[in-house]
Amino acid sequence: MSDFLVDLPSHLRDRLINALESGLLDPFPNVASLSSVLGNRERMEDVVADLLELGSLGISGPAAAAWLRTVERVVARTRKPDLVWSGPEVPGLHARDTRSVYEELLGSAEHSILASTYAFFDGPRAFEVLARRMETTPALRVTLLLNIQRKKGDTTASEQLVRKFANRFWRTDWPGSSRPKVYFDPRALDQDGPGGVLHAKAVVADDEAVFITSANLTEAALDRNIELGVLIRDRAFALTIAGYFRSLVDRSLLEPLPLA
Numbered sequence: 620m621s622d623f624l625v626d627l628p629s630h631l632r633d634r635l636i637n638a639l640e641s642g643l644l645d646p647f648p649n650v651a652s653l654s655s656v657l658g659n660r661e662r663m664e665d666v667v668a669d670l671l672e673l674g675s676l677g678i679s680g681p682a683a684a685a686w687l688r689t690v691e692r693v694v695a696r697t698r699k700p701d702l703v704w705s706g707p708e709v710p711g712l713h714a715r716d717t718r719s720v721y722e723e724l725l726g727s728a729e730h731s732i733l734a735s736t737y738a739f740f741d742g743p744r745a746f747e748v749l750a751r752r753m754e755t756t757p758a759l760r761v762t763l764l765l766n767i768q769r770k771k772g773d774t775t776a777s778e779q780l781v782r783k784f785a786n787r788f789w790r791t792d793w794p795g796s797s798r799p800k801v802y803f804d805p806r807a808l809d810q811d812g813p814g815g816v817l818h819a820k821a822v823v824a825d826d827e828a829v830f831i832t833s834a835n836l837t838e839a840a841l842d843r844n845i846e847l848g849v850l851i852r853d854r855a856f857a858l859t860i861a862g863y864f865r866s867l868v869d870r871s872l873l874e875p876l877p878l879a
Contacts, residue, residue: 624669625690628701628713631657632691635666639684646674646683662711705834706845717834718841720850724824725749728759732799733823733861735764737816739836742792746836750795761799764864764873766817768807777808782877789879801876802868817873820848823861828852831860 627635638644638656648656648670650663657663673683704714725732726748739745753759767784769775781803788801806814822830832848834840851857867873 624666624687627666628715629691630715631713632687634658636684636687636691639680639687642680644680646670646678646680701850703830703832703848703850704846705841706843715850717832717846717848720830720848721822721836721841722748724822724828724830726752728752728824729756730758730825731760731762731823731861732825733762733764733821733864735817735819735821735864736836737766737818737820739765739792741838742788743794744838746792747794749799750793750797753795753797753799757797762864762868763799763801764817764819765801765803765876766807767803768816769810774810777805777810780808785877786879788876798878802873803876804872805874821860823857823864826857826861827854829857829860 624632624635634657635644639646644652644656648667650667653663653667653670657666670683673686678686701720702712702714703717703720704712705717725734732749732752734749749761753761765788767781769777769780773780784803789798793799804815804817807816820832820835822828824830829851830848831851832846834844834846834848840846864873
């Protein structure tokens, strides 16, 4: 038997397990029946070949499902990063959708969210899922890292630019009554040109999962642009990323956004 059932993306393996347990799929499927169950057509011949080999050993559908659940538990302990993609579908590429991953993490966190983005448009829509989660999970601690940047030729005092951004964010862009902590990089407001900008696009959920992506919180980036990212479920890695950002806050390299 090949390693394809082990390498199958977790969400497809879950569908396969449920189909085998329920009897929707028997251990001797064909490509058409398997594709209809998994909603996927790529490399189904490999999955069929592996399942037929299990069936030839006398392993029933429920027994195959139990074996796959064991595989899932082992894989979860050494889980590979999930590829996350925006843009046209690519045949043969098993990748999760960028918007779905954003909304899954923001909408299911229990303890903490740290999210960084360089740009966002249509704040009420961009932050809707997170604001709703804050309302239903009062203990959720949310930190947003946002970029505030001076337009070329603008000589407005930095404090005024920050106040203007804060007024717009709290009155127009943030859709919830519970407020997150928001920080920005003051170097982006240097009048002689930015000494640096907050360009990172990432989400850390519950110090357990990290989503690193090229996508900003914009409709184009989440749905249409060609954007690439990875979702990594590793507590040590998540704590490292979150700790880095928190150290920037603790050292006042990132400053808090005023409350309007």
